[in-house]
Amino acid sequence: MPEAGAARTTEDLLSFCVAAADAPITIADAREADHPLVYVNRAFEVMTGFAARDVLGRNARFLQGAATDRAAVHAMGAGLRSGQFTRVRLLNYRADGTSFWNDVHISAARDGTGTVTHFMGVQHDVTPEVEAQTRAVQAMTRDPLTGLLNRAGFDDAMHRALERATRTGAAAAVLFLDIDAFKAVNDVHGHLVGDVYLTHAAHCLQNRLREHDVVGRRGGDEFVALLVDVPGDPAHAVDRVVADLDAALREPFTVDDVVHRMTVSIGAAVCPRDGTTARDLVRHADAAMYQRKRERAAGRA
Structure with missing residues (x-):
């Protein structure tokens, strides 16, 4: 017992x-x-x-x-x-x-x-x-001003997305975007207004592109985007996206009761037409962006 x-x-x-x-x-x-x-x-x-x-x-x-x-x-x-x-x-x-x-x-x-x-x-x-771990990763891969992927984060995401596109045969494209006369904005209106330009551009890119596209801030006033699973004729589809972004970014916005209008130069590279690696596509899109900028400068002269 x-x-x-x-x-x-x-x-x-x-x-x-x-x-x-x-x-x-x-x-x-x-x-x-x-x-x-x-x-x-x-x-x-x-x-x-x-x-x-x-x-x-x-x-x-x-x-x-x-x-x-x-x-x-x-x-x-x-x-x-x-x-x-x-x-x-x-x-x-x-x-x-x-x-x-x-x-x-x-x-x-x-x-x-x-x-x-x-x-x-x-x-x-x-x-x-x-x-805490997520915040630490984001600090390494996110741009603190715009919340977009920074250069390292975007490059990593782009490599992985291009690998998937290669396996599946899906079309992809890279856009390289630069704000026109951004230095003058900082010089005339100050860096706080310049930051608003940057956040406005980032917000527009996020809203105009699809959720599964990848958007990043390359540095300064340069932005880059990877369009994945581009439908139909990739070149024509990308041209439409570029035209839509260009028009959207031209829309006026107000900072401290002052109306501002921003223009951008956008270059595009389509995979596989313009390259199949991240390096080649970014380089081609960057060159196309600067060509567009030169054409606009010549047109204003």
């Missing part, structure tokens, strides 16, 4: 510790096909906003959403099937719809025959860590 009493005391102590743990804990039944939850502690309810009564009997995938990395989900599934300790980092969602990054550690519990009977998941909200 004392031994049974001691066992019961130990079980009660373990139950108390799991329930009182600061870390969110879940236990799922591994013997059921969909691995339903059979236990969640109070810390899990606090972290996720889901009450135990609403989640017991359900698979924990209710925490996932549209932006959850499917590769990480598949890795977690493979770990469960193997019965091995598994650690994954997932974008999960609380009951109110807000997202958080969840480091999930899953261990398998076995019976006396070695059969896996339950999975215990210990959750860790690592959102601050992930956000």
Whole structure:
């Protein structure tokens, strides 16, 4: 009897510790096909906003959403099937719809025959860590003034996009854009107004180009864009994009009650007509932009 009493005391102590743990804990039944939850502690309810009564009997995938990395989900599934300790980092969602990054550690519990009977998941909200890492990456790859990709970030994105275009046979194009007489803007109106010119150009490029196109600030008043999956006749399609951007950027805008009008020179290079490498395409687009600038200067003379 004392031994049974001691066992019961130990079980009660373990139950108390799991329930009182600061870390969110879940236990799922591994013997059921969909691995339903059979236990969640109070810390899990606090972290996720889901009450135990609403989640017991359900698979924990209710925490996932549209932006959850499917590769990480598949890795977690493979770990469960193997019965091995598994650690994954997932974008999960609380009951109110807000997202958080969840480091999930899953261990398998076995019976006396070695059969896996339950999975215990210990959750860790690592959102601050992930956000700090994201900010660090953005600081290295984003232009702080416009929020566009900087030169290094754009070059990396362009290399990857061109590799995909080469594999799929899709057409791509590079645009090189320079604000006309930008030095005079800074000299006459000051650098704060010059910054508005730059942010205005960046905003226009982001709004006029498609979401999956890549836009960056090369440096100074130079911008570059990669158009991917260019439809139809690539040369004609790019000409239309250039004409649309040129017209949009000419639209007047106001800074401190003063109306400003900006003009730009845009050069284009189409892959594979003008080159197949990032270096060749940027160089061709840059040369085309300067040719356009010379033509405009000659026309004003």
